[in-house]
Amino acid sequence: MTLELRDIIWRQGGREILHDITLPFARGNVTAIIGPNGAGKSSLLRLASGLSTPTGGRVMLDGRSIATLPARKLARHRAMLTQESEAAGQFLVRQMVMMGAGMAAHRLDIVQQGLLADALVRRVGLEDFANRQMMTLSGGERQRAHLARVLMQLEVAMTDGTLPGFLLLDEPISAQDPAHQALVLQLACQHARRGGGVAIVLHDLNWAAACADWLVVVHRGTIHAQGPPETVLTQDLACDIFGLRQGCVHRHEKTARPFILPHDNIDEETDRCTSP
Amino acid sequence: MTGAMSRATWLFALLGVLLILTMLLALDTGATTVRLRDLWHPAGAGGEMTQLVLRDIRGPRIVMACLTGAALAVAGTIMQGLFRNPLADPGLAGVSSAAALATACIIVLGGSGAWVSWLGRWAIPCAGIAGSFTGMGLLYLFATRGGVTSMTAMLLAGVAFGAFSGALTGVLIFRANDAALRDLTFWTMGSFSGATWRGIGLLVPFLLVAGGLAAYLAAPLNAMLLNEHNAHLMGYPVERIKSLSMLAVACATGPTVSLVGAIGFVGVVVPHLVRLVVGPDHRIVLPASAMLGAILLTGADTMARTLASPAEVPVGIVTALLGTPAFVWLLARSHRTGIA
Numbered sequence: 010m011t012l013e014l015r016d017i018i019w020r021q022g023g024r025e026i027l028h029d030i031t032l033p034f035a036r037g038n039v040t041a042i043i044g045p046n047g048a049g050k051s052s053l054l055r056l057a058s059g060l061s062t063p064t065g066g067r068v069m070l071d072g073r074s075i076a077t078l079p080a081r082k083l084a085r086h087r088a089m090l091t092q093e094s095e096a097a098g099q100f101l102v103r104q105m106v107m108m109g110a111g112m113a114a115h116r117l118d119i120v121q122q123g124l125l126a127d128a129l130v131r132r133v134g135l136e137d138f139a140n141r142q143m144m145t146l147s148g149g150e151r152q153r154a155h156l157a158r159v160l161m162q163l164e165v166a167m168t169d170g171t172l173p174g175f176l177l178l179d180e181p182i183s184a185q186d187p188a189h190q191a192l193v194l195q196l197a198c199q200h201a202r203r204g205g206g207v208a209i210v211l212h213d214l215n216w217a218a219a220c221a222d223w224l225v226v227v228h229r230g231t232i233h234a235q236g237p238p239e240t241v242l243t244q245d246l247a248c249d250i251f252g253l254r255q256g257c258v259h260r261h262e263k264t265a266r267p268f269i270l271p272h273d274n275i276d277e278e279t280d281r282c283t284s285p
Numbered sequence: 286m287t288g289a290m291s292r293a294t295w296l297f298a299l300l301g302v303l304l305i306l307t308m309l310l311a312l313d314t315g316a317t318t319v320r321l322r323d324l325w326h327p328a329g330a331g332g333e334m335t336q337l338v339l340r341d342i343r344g345p346r347i348v349m350a351c352l353t354g355a356a357l358a359v360a361g362t363i364m365q366g367l368f369r370n371p372l373a374d375p376g377l378a379g380v381s382s383a384a385a386l387a388t389a390c391i392i393v394l395g396g397s398g399a400w401v402s403w404l405g406r407w408a409i410p411c412a413g414i415a416g417s418f419t420g421m422g423l424l425y426l427f428a429t430r431g432g433v434t435s436m437t438a439m440l441l442a443g444v445a446f447g448a449f450s451g452a453l454t455g456v457l458i459f460r461a462n463d464a465a466l467r468d469l470t471f472w473t474m475g476s477f478s479g480a481t482w483r484g485i486g487l488l489v490p491f492l493l494v495a496g497g498l499a500a501y502l503a504a505p506l507n508a509m510l511l512n513e514h515n516a517h518l519m520g521y522p523v524e525r526i527k528s529l530s531m532l533a534v535a536c537a538t539g540p541t542v543s544l545v546g547a548i549g550f551v552g553v554v555v556p557h558l559v560r561l562v563v564g565p566d567h568r569i570v571l572p573a574s575a576m577l578g579a580i581l582l583t584g585a586d587t588m589a590r591t592l593a594s595p596a597e598v599p600v601g602i603v604t605a606l607l608g609t610p611a612f613v614w615l616l617a618r619s620h621r622t623g624i625a
Contacts, residue, residue, distance in 0.1 A: 095512050
């Protein structure tokens with residue numbers, strides 16, 4: 010039971026953005042996609058979601074090409090949080106989360122939808138904002154409201170016994186403070202523990218190494234490395250791909266997962282970060 | 286949601302009462318001395334006169350004003366939702382300008398054509414309907430590449446198309462004789478004076494299609510406010526929503542504009558007023574806009590035929606005179622609150 014990219018090629022504006030990408034996302038797993046700016050991480054996620062159509066290759070959902078699935082059916086098995094968190098104007102937070110039910114809204118009556126939306130608003134820490142207009146929220150709060158809407162989509166799909174779907178998150182913690190970064194990633198992990206599949210594009214290597222079961226490094230439009238964080242996030246990778254200094258990758262005492270200290274990348278003489 | 290729903294319930298009740306009151310007032314008011322209460326005292330020739338005025342003159346006029354107001358407001362709501370632009374109106378989709386051009390062709394050039402004489406007095410509305418659907422179709426085809434319709438291309442092409450149609454209409458006006466010029470000028474300002482039950486019969490099938498589509502589109506248009514990508518990810522067939530929206534706008538606007546002329550501001554102002562009270566949910570805004578549009582246009586038409594009685598002011602002038610200050614106020618308010 011997977012969402013899988015097979016031999017994907019994607020060109021845009023005459024440029025090859027992605028090539029030779031074969032990558033399965035398994036249910037029950039958190040896959041973190043990391044890589045430098047412009048490596049093609051978000052493009053990869055958009056292809057996996059069906060938002061973009063690959064120039065070559067196929068995206069398969071449980072053995073079926075998603076190109077043959079109608080949007081309605083696809084929406085029952087995958088949901089995606091995009092980078093653009095629309096202000097959604099005058100919609101109240103609770104209204105916007107309920108909209109996540111989408112074309113499956115008829116499965117639940119309005120009271121059940123409201124209860125589910127309330128529960129999700131609480132889970133993303135916005136219970137005090139439920140009746141606030143979206144446009145009055147900060148960027149981080151708006152991002153979490155959209156996360157609740159995306160979770161609503163998968164929760165409503167599950168009401169008829171459908172397996173937990175694939176949750177695709179494109180930089181979901183980019184606007185969050187540290188506490189809410191932990192909250193968002195915890196929600197993603199919980200979804201995987203319930204049997205859903207999770208793919209997250211992250212820039213923060215420490216969070217990626219801490220929460221992912223599988224780490225995928227995208228560089229110059231192709232998969233440079235993939236595997237468990239312990240084997241992938243090495244000193245060589247930090248230097249070669251991310252331009253960080255030697256000795257910056259450490260191991261956590263308890264979990265043995267790798268992490269990077271920013272201090273190791275600061276020039277002691279000038280107190281400035283080193284350029285890659 | 287509960288607060289918004291209860292507010293919506295109150296709004297529907299209020300609009301329902303207002304609509305009935307406006308229709309009764311419109312039925313009771315007019316250039317002749319015939320009043321609604323005369324219906325209950327039909328006596329001799331006076332009774333027949335009462336029935337004639339109420340049934341054959343004011344009746345169809347009021348129904349036509351209601352239907353036109355509702356149709357234009359619904360079309361405006363759909364356009365604003367689809368383009369995610371609070372200032373969009375049906376005119377942007379090329380429908381009104383194409384209908385105007387086709388109508389001008391018939392008024393100025395078409396008097397001698399065989400099919401025009403066969404259609405008789407239906408020639409102008411039929412040409413308007415054909416013109417509006419053709420205009421919308423051309424814009425849609427222009428903006429669609431590889432099965433994907435670009436709303437930006439459609440919007441820009443709509444503006445260009447409107448300007449070009451306006452120029453062609455100008456050429457026709459330049460060539461028109463005095464009678465045609467007068468007909469065209471009155472058509473441009475809009476009027477319900479020619480409303481008949483037959484005209485309403487021609488309009489109703491189109492409005493039923495538009496109404497059915499609007500009911501289907503309400504929830505998808507909410508999702509479209511979160512942008513097309515999110516609507517697609519939520520499972521909505523985005524391209525079908527766009528094409529059905531344009532069809533609904535063409536069905537609502539083309540036939541009404543062709544029958545009663547160009548009436549501005551209802552399509553822009555009414556959805557705004559409704560959103561101010563109940564928020565942006567299209568499941569509430571669409572029916573409420575239809576009701577408020579019906580009320581405002583029926584009221585405007587009653588004013589149009591009584592302000593300078595027994596002469597009649599074109600209803601387009603009344604809606605523009607009332608609509609412009611309301612529109613400017615909305616713009617100023619949006620600017621202050623940072624909505625627009």
